[in-house]
Amino acid sequence: MSTFYFIAFLSIFFSILVISAKNPVHSILYLVLTFFTFTIHYILMNAQFLAVVNFIVYMGAILVLFLYTLMLINLSKESEPRKSNLVKLAAVIGGGCFLVTIVAALKAFKISEPVILHDPNLGLVKNLGKILFNEYLLPFEVSSILLLSAMVGAVLLATKEPKTT
């Protein structure tokens, strides 16, 4: 349990650094660390497959693309736009109101019952595959169609203008 609290602390710590870092590239690197702590969370929950996939897909591919884009478009360090004090004040007030709402909402909650899995080895590849392709086959296929349509849309947007050559 103490491992969980330590990793949870690290997750929150790095995610705060993501939004407070001045340099966008540093932000992305902190985001990489945040995702790495998520991977550790998955391992703690014995979900090895999810952990490795999170590692490959998010840390290894998506964030590399983020970093790639930032390096291409944002070469100077101090390119972050300066915000006026009025905007900062509004943000503080808004954030404070949000905090109060959240605290009030959470106070009404009871502490949730911990979910006990029927099968603690659910996260292993074999079990996960069996469940995904038997019990949840339709949602799995539907979500893959969703991804496919998103991909087609992206390709369509990227090649909006027909080539003249």
Add this chain to the structure above:
Amino acid sequence: MGLADIIIKFILVVIIFAISLLIALYSTYAERKVAAFFQDRLGPNRAGPFGIFQPFADGGKMFLKEEIIPTSASKFLFIAGPSLSIFTACIGSAVIPWGQQLTIGGHVIDLQVADINVGVLYILGVVSLGVYGVMIGGWASNNKYSLLGAIRAASQNISYEISMGLAIIALLMVTGTLSLKEIAVQQHGFWSHGWFTWNVFKQPLGFLLFIVCAFAETNRTPFDLPECETELIGGYHTEYSSMKLGFYLFSEYINMFISGAVMATLYFGGYNFPGMHYFSGNMLAILGVVVLFAKIFFFIFFFMWVRWTIPRFRYDQLMDLGWKILIPLAIANIVITGIFITFFK
């Protein structure tokens, strides 16, 4: 897990680490000798007989050279880049089964550091992490050429990871497991049930795709665009000097060693060899290790052979090859494998 097991694992880790560093060290020597052979030269022959101490001389030079950190560089990331690069190169060896079980004084020793049941995916994860070292180093140098090298490395790695993953999917359909140990066990011997047991004979196209992607992922010629010296001076390590440059160069050789080990395990039978049923016990385990290393050395030689034979691609050719040829081929390979498994098994 008792204390004895932990000590054994620790010793195993140290040995594997030392061996990978030693092989990487002598790969630099072998590369120069191979290059010399291909170009009808002598190669390094001054330090010791046949220049055998050349890697140590080079290493000493790297350590003793002046270390320069550019004033406009981001200092922490400038140091983190090469460290990350060599770190990711070294951790890949953890899941590779180096041999069968060895019995010493009643202790049964698995010649594999960690038999995790997602071994193949772990390798993919390590490969995908490898690009961060290059990207961070290239960006932190605050130099146009370094940045261009870093950006090339990123897009190249992302592109070739996809076809590498797809090639592995077809392999996994054949083996039915993600554990490297089980994959190695399945390829026992050389011939059974009327066909070769090694996966390269079951997945020839998959192996071809995998080896091309391995060249791209290790930044070896013909795909060494991130450090292409005719266009980018030195690419992502333009600003680096002394041992930090050494780490970048060294991690390339460790990556070569690890990818050779992965290819040998996934496709070329790992520690299995024809006629292995004549041996048993420790003899078999030791012979297995020797055979695996022979395969790895062949792959390392193959990497060098290609480097000194084939010229570098142009960048758009590289991307065309990755996206328009390798990925469709890999998908076709998956479909063919699926059809084959459905109708013939």
